[in-house]
Amino acid sequence: DGGITQSPKYLFRKEGQNVTLSCEQNLNHDAMYWYRQDPGQGLRLIYYSQIVNDFQKGDIAEGYSVSREKKESFPLTVTSAQKNPTAFYLCASSILTTYGYTFGSGTRLTVV
Amino acid sequence: EDQVTQSPEALRLQEGESSSLNCSYTVSGLRGLFWYRQDPGKGPEFLFTLYSAGEEKEKERLKATLTKKESFLHITAPKPEDSATYLCAVLPPGTGGFKTIFGAGTRLFVKA
Numbered sequence: 001d002g003g004i005t006q007s008p009k010y011l012f013r014k015e016g017q018n019v020t021l022s023c024e025q026n027l028n029h030d031a032m033y034w035y036r037q038d039p040g041q042g043l044r045l046i047y048y049s050q051i052v053n054d055f056q057k058g059d060i061a062e063g064y065s066v067s068r069e070k071k072e073s074f075p076l077t078v079t080s081a082q083k084n085p086t087a088f089y090l091c092a093s094s095i096l097t098t099y100g101y102t103f104g105s106g107t108r109l110t111v112v
Numbered sequence: 113e114d115q116v117t118q119s120p121e122a123l124r125l126q127e128g129e130s131s132s133l134n135c136s137y138t139v140s141g142l143r144g145l146f147w148y149r150q151d152p153g154k155g156p157e158f159l160f161t162l163y164s165a166g167e168e169k170e171k172e173r174l175k176a177t178l179t180k181k182e183s184f185l186h187i188t189a190p191k192p193e194d195s196a197t198y199l200c201a202v203l204p205p206g207t208g209g210f211k212t213i214f215g216a217g218t219r220l221f222v223k224a
Contacts, residue, residue, distance in 0.1 A: 006155075031210065042116065042214035043156075043199070050210065058211070090155050098144045098163070098203060101212075103155030 002027045006091050006104035012112050013078070013085065021076045021107045023091035032074040033101065036060060037088040046089075049074055078109065086111050114139045114204050118215035125222050128189045133218045135200030136182040145183050147176050148199040150217070156199055190222045 004025045013019045025032065031050055035043040045058030049068040063082025068074055074093075078085045088108050092101040119134045137145070144163055148156035160169040162178040169176045173194065175186040185198055197217040204213065 004155075033210075035214075040216055042216045043201075044214075045211060048210045056210070092155075098161065100144075100146045100148075100158040100161050101156075102158065103148075105155050106153070108153075 004091055004093055004102055004104035006089075006107050008107060009105065011107055011109045013109060014112060016080045018077055018079050019109065021078070021089055021091075021109070023074045023076065023104060024072055025074075025091075025093045025102075025104075026072060027093055027095070027102060028071070029093035029095050029102070030071070031094045031096075032068070033092045033094075034058075034064070034066065034074070034076045035090045035092065037090060037106075043090065046076065085109055114202070114213055116200055116202050116213050116215040118198075118200050118218050120218060121216070122219040123221070125187075125190055125220070127191055127222055127224050130186070130188045130190070132187070133185040133198055133200075133220070134182060135185070135215055137200075137202045137213075139202050139204045139213070141205045142202050143205055144203040145178055146201040146203070146212070147174075147183070147185055148201065150197045150199055152197075159198075187220070190220075192222045192224045195220055195222045 007022045033048045034046040047066045049055040065077045091104040094101045115138045147159040150156040160176040165180045177184050197219045199217045200215040201212045
């Protein structure tokens with residue numbers, strides 16, 4: 001079955017560490033996205049990519065980085081510059097933006 | 113600033129007690145309005161896309177409607193398995209089609 005796989009499901013980071021969240025899709029979608037979800041707030045866009053080797057900053061890109069070397073993969077790195085990284089991170093993809101998104105199951109990142 | 117506001121924040125229903133969730137938005141000329149269902153600890157699941165005022169979509173006990181300033185998600189005779197958070201999202205014009213704005217969601221609890 002086609003879908004989006006995010007890993008790991010839970011991730012713990014020490015202060016000052018960089019961590020990378022994985023996102024893989026087999027839907028043949030061109031566009032991919034990373035969102036952050038905090039309690040009581042709407043999803044906020046971190047980065048998005050329309051095609052391979054191209055990506056754009058979203059509304060809260062500071063402290064994050066991404067790459068898009070393959071159509072199927074869009075990993076997110078949370079750097080030590082992100083001061084409040086504890087959150088639920090969601091990866092999504094779409095064939096067309098007006099069709100809605102397919103989301104992964106999320107990664108919960110906790111700073112310890 | 114474009115905004116999406118969902119109400120109520122939480123809704124508690126008895127099984128079989130029909131009700132509606134509201135999503136109001138300030139976007140002019142939206143390119144699409146989306147409804148998603150999100151279960152705890154999981155990624156959102158796409159439900160509907162609405163494109164123009166007057167449009168309606170149905171799926172099982174759910175019916176989504178759209179006016180020029182708001183959308184409603186009507187739940188008819190809900191069951192406990194309908195308990196989830198329902199997210200509304202809007203795709204504004206002029207953003208390259210990639211900056212969907214999400215509301216904070218309505219948490220629905222259906223008691224047997």
